[in-house]
Amino acid sequence: MRRVGYFCTFTPKELIKAAGFTPVRILTGNQHVSLANAHLQNYCCSQVRGSLERLLRGELDIDAAVFTRTCDSLMRLADIWERNSNMLVHNLEFPTKIDGRSREFLIRELYDFKSKLEEWRGKEITSEDLKSSIELYSYLEGLLDEIFRIKPDYELILRAQTEDAEEVLREAEKKVRELRDLKGERGEQKDARVLVTGSVCPAVDVLSLIEEAGFSIVDDLCTGTRFFKSDVESRDVNSMEEAMEFLAEKYLRKAPCPTKSYDGDWRFKYILERVKEVDAVIFLLLKFCEPHFFDYPQLKKELEKMGKKTLLLELEFPIVSYEQLKTRLEAFYEMVV
Amino acid sequence: MSRIKKLKATSKMREIMLAYYMQGKQAEEVSWVTSGAPVEFLYAMDVYPIYPENHAALIGATKMGPNFSQIAENEGFSQDLCSYARCDIGSAMVGSSPIGGLPKPNFLLCCNNICNTVVKWYEVLSRMFKVPLFILDVPFVRKELRESYVNYVEEQLYDFIRFLEKVTGEEFDESRFREVISLSIQGVNAYRDVLLMGRHKPSPLTCFDAFLNMAPIVCLRGTETPIGFYGELKEELEERVKNGVGAVDNEEIRLLWDNIPIWYELKRLSEFFIDHNACLVADTYTNAWTGILRLENKSDPIRSLAETYTFIYLNLGLELMAEAINRLIDVYDVDGVVIHSNRSCKPYSFGQYEIQKMIDVPSVVIEADMTDSRVFSMAQVETRLEAFLERLKS
Incomplete structure (x- = not known):
C-alpha cells in the first residue's frame, strides 16, 4: 500500500x-x-x-x-x-x-x-516522522504562496495536489527563482485584477481563459490558494x-471555505478584505455546490456595495463549451476596464 | 368525490397548527429552529420555536412552492438549492406566506444532524435578520456512535444553555427542563403508537395521513399538545380497526415510503395508490422522530440528549440507514419500498441506489422534489409506479 x-x-x-x-x-x-x-x-x-x-x-x-x-x-x-x-x-x-x-x-x-x-x-508514526512531514509541507506551501502572490501557476498547484510533495518541491523552487528574476523587469501587471473565488477547478484551461481575456488573477479557489493557505505560521514542533x-490550529485557520461556519462570519470578512486589491470578482462555482451557492447572493451584494463588478460562471465538468466561457469572459473584461 | 378517507383528527390538527402559528406572532422571544434540533431547551426557557422547514412544507402543500422559490431565485439563490430553503428565504424576504409569514426571530438555532444545508440556510437568515445564530455541530455517524462525538455535542449543549441564558436574561431551570423532556417523551410515545397502527391489516392509515399529521410532533414536542392529539388520533384509528376499515379498500400491497413527502402531490399520489389497492403503511420520514425515544430512562438528560440527537436517522451512514429500513419492513410487513429521489435533499437521496441493494424487499425510485413542482412530472412517476406495482402483484 x-x-x-x-x-x-x-x-x-x-x-x-x-x-x-x-x-x-x-x-x-x-x-x-x-x-x-x-x-x-x-x-x-x-x-x-x-x-x-x-x-x-x-x-x-x-x-x-x-x-x-x-x-x-x-x-x-x-x-x-x-x-x-x-x-x-x-x-x-x-x-x-x-x-x-x-x-x-x-x-x-x-x-x-x-x-x-x-x-x-x-x-507507528513517530513525532520525528510527523515533524519532518510538517516541515516539508510548510516549505512547499511557502513556495506556493510566493508563486500565487506573483502569478498563480495552476499546473504546478495541481501537481502539488496529485503527486508526491518532494517531487513537486524542486519544480516549485525553480518557479520561484524564475519569478523572482522576472519580477524587477516586467511591470507586467495587467490593467484588470480579478479575484477568482469558488469551488474546485481542475480544468486549468478555464483559468487560462480568464487570463487570456485580459485579467490577472488573485486566487481564492479550493484547488488554488485554499489548498495551501493558513493564517497559522509554521513553527517548530518537538513532540x-x-x-x-x-x-489542528493550522487547519482550523485555513483560508475560509463555505462548508464551514465561522465565528463572526469570517469568510465574508476575508473575501471583502481581499477584494480591496482587485477590480472585479469572478465566482467560479460548481453546479449543485450548495455551500458556495448559498453564500453567493449576499456576498455578491456586499461586493457590489463596494463597487466591484461580479461575474458568475457555473461549471460542470467536463466542460462542454469553452467557446461560451470565452465570450462571457471577454464581455466581462470589457465591462470592467 | 375523493376516494381518500379523511381522518377527523386532520381538521383538529389544522386548528392546532393555526393556533401554534398565531401564538407565535404574539410570542416575546422567538427562535427559528431546524427540525432535528433539541427543541426541549427552548420550551424549557419559554422561547417560542418556529420551524421554517414545517412552514416550507406548508407552502409546498398549498402549491405555492414555485412562487416563493422564485422570489429567492430572483435574488440570486440558485434553483439547485434546497427548495425548503428557497421557499423560506423567499417568504422571509416579502414577509408573506399562506399563513401570513413567520414571526421574526430573536435568534436562530441550527443543528446539522439533518444536513449541512441548514447551516448555510441559517447563515443567510442570520445576515438577513441580523440576529445571533447558534449552531449545534454534530459529527456524522458513518459506522458507529463514538464517545468523542457525544462529548463534543454535549459540551455544545452546555454552551447553548449559556447562550440561552444570555439572550433571554433568564436562568436555566433544570427541573422545568426535566418536565419538558418528560412531555417530549410522552408525546413521541403517543406519536409512535399512532404510526404503529400501520401494522394492522388492512392498515387504518397511510403515510399520507402520517405526513399530514406530523406537524405537532415536530413543532410542539415538549408541550402537552401532541400527547392529547395523538391519543385522539389513535382512538380514531382503533375505531377503524375495530370496524375492519382500511385506509385503502381491498389492500393488496403494503408499501414503505422513503424520503420527505412530495407536498404538492399528496392528494393525487394518495388517490393513485388507492386506485391500485396499494397502501403506503409507513415511511422513513415520520419514523425518524421516534428515535427520540432513546431518551427514556436516562439519568443525565443533557448527556442523553447529546447521544439522541447525534444518532438521528439522516445523520447515519448507509449501513445503519438500511438496517433501520429493514426493521421497518419487518415491523410493518411491507412488500416493497417507494423511494423518492428528492432533488432538494442530498443527504437523504444520495446513497438510495446503494440502499436498494441492501434492503430485503423490491423497491422503485421516483424522481421529484419536496416543494418545487416545476421539476415534477406526474405522468413519468405514474408509469414507473404502475410497472413496479404490477411486478409486486405478479
Whole structure:
C-alpha cells in the first residue's frame, strides 16, 4: 500500500505523508459520467460524480480514501465508495462550526486518524516522522504562496495536489527563482485584477481563459490558494502533542471555505478584505455546490456595495463549451476596464 | 368525490397548527429552529420555536412552492438549492406566506444532524435578520456512535444553555427542563403508537395521513399538545380497526415510503395508490422522530440528549440507514419500498441506489422534489409506479 486519496483540503495530508504514504487529492476527470449514474443522481455535483466515475473506471491508483467532513454529497460518497471498491475508507469528522470548541474535538479526530493510518501501514508514526512531514509541507506551501502572490501557476498547484510533495518541491523552487528574476523587469501587471473565488477547478484551461481575456488573477479557489493557505505560521514542533496541536490550529485557520461556519462570519470578512486589491470578482462555482451557492447572493451584494463588478460562471465538468466561457469572459473584461 | 378517507383528527390538527402559528406572532422571544434540533431547551426557557422547514412544507402543500422559490431565485439563490430553503428565504424576504409569514426571530438555532444545508440556510437568515445564530455541530455517524462525538455535542449543549441564558436574561431551570423532556417523551410515545397502527391489516392509515399529521410532533414536542392529539388520533384509528376499515379498500400491497413527502402531490399520489389497492403503511420520514425515544430512562438528560440527537436517522451512514429500513419492513410487513429521489435533499437521496441493494424487499425510485413542482412530472412517476406495482402483484 502506497497512496492514500483524499478529497477535501481540510485533510491533514501531513499525517498521511508521515505514515509513509503519498497523499493524493482525488479530483474529477475529463470524461463524461456514465458508470457513476448507477450510483449517484444527476443532481449531485460533478466533482463528486466525476471522482466516483474515475474510481469505477479503474483510473485511480490509490489504496485508501479519506473523507473529511465537508458537504453532504461527500459525506454520502464515503459509503458509496466503500461499497464499490476494495479500498480502505476512513471518515475524519472535521468540525463544521469553527470556534473555541473545535480545537479539542479536531485534535481527538487527528489522533483517531493517526491510529487508522498506523493500522493501515502496520507501523507507528513517530513525532520525528510527523515533524519532518510538517516541515516539508510548510516549505512547499511557502513556495506556493510566493508563486500565487506573483502569478498563480495552476499546473504546478495541481501537481502539488496529485503527486508526491518532494517531487513537486524542486519544480516549485525553480518557479520561484524564475519569478523572482522576472519580477524587477516586467511591470507586467495587467490593467484588470480579478479575484477568482469558488469551488474546485481542475480544468486549468478555464483559468487560462480568464487570463487570456485580459485579467490577472488573485486566487481564492479550493484547488488554488485554499489548498495551501493558513493564517497559522509554521513553527517548530518537538513532540507528538505539539505537532497535533499545530496541525489542528493550522487547519482550523485555513483560508475560509463555505462548508464551514465561522465565528463572526469570517469568510465574508476575508473575501471583502481581499477584494480591496482587485477590480472585479469572478465566482467560479460548481453546479449543485450548495455551500458556495448559498453564500453567493449576499456576498455578491456586499461586493457590489463596494463597487466591484461580479461575474458568475457555473461549471460542470467536463466542460462542454469553452467557446461560451470565452465570450462571457471577454464581455466581462470589457465591462470592467 | 375523493376516494381518500379523511381522518377527523386532520381538521383538529389544522386548528392546532393555526393556533401554534398565531401564538407565535404574539410570542416575546422567538427562535427559528431546524427540525432535528433539541427543541426541549427552548420550551424549557419559554422561547417560542418556529420551524421554517414545517412552514416550507406548508407552502409546498398549498402549491405555492414555485412562487416563493422564485422570489429567492430572483435574488440570486440558485434553483439547485434546497427548495425548503428557497421557499423560506423567499417568504422571509416579502414577509408573506399562506399563513401570513413567520414571526421574526430573536435568534436562530441550527443543528446539522439533518444536513449541512441548514447551516448555510441559517447563515443567510442570520445576515438577513441580523440576529445571533447558534449552531449545534454534530459529527456524522458513518459506522458507529463514538464517545468523542457525544462529548463534543454535549459540551455544545452546555454552551447553548449559556447562550440561552444570555439572550433571554433568564436562568436555566433544570427541573422545568426535566418536565419538558418528560412531555417530549410522552408525546413521541403517543406519536409512535399512532404510526404503529400501520401494522394492522388492512392498515387504518397511510403515510399520507402520517405526513399530514406530523406537524405537532415536530413543532410542539415538549408541550402537552401532541400527547392529547395523538391519543385522539389513535382512538380514531382503533375505531377503524375495530370496524375492519382500511385506509385503502381491498389492500393488496403494503408499501414503505422513503424520503420527505412530495407536498404538492399528496392528494393525487394518495388517490393513485388507492386506485391500485396499494397502501403506503409507513415511511422513513415520520419514523425518524421516534428515535427520540432513546431518551427514556436516562439519568443525565443533557448527556442523553447529546447521544439522541447525534444518532438521528439522516445523520447515519448507509449501513445503519438500511438496517433501520429493514426493521421497518419487518415491523410493518411491507412488500416493497417507494423511494423518492428528492432533488432538494442530498443527504437523504444520495446513497438510495446503494440502499436498494441492501434492503430485503423490491423497491422503485421516483424522481421529484419536496416543494418545487416545476421539476415534477406526474405522468413519468405514474408509469414507473404502475410497472413496479404490477411486478409486486405478479
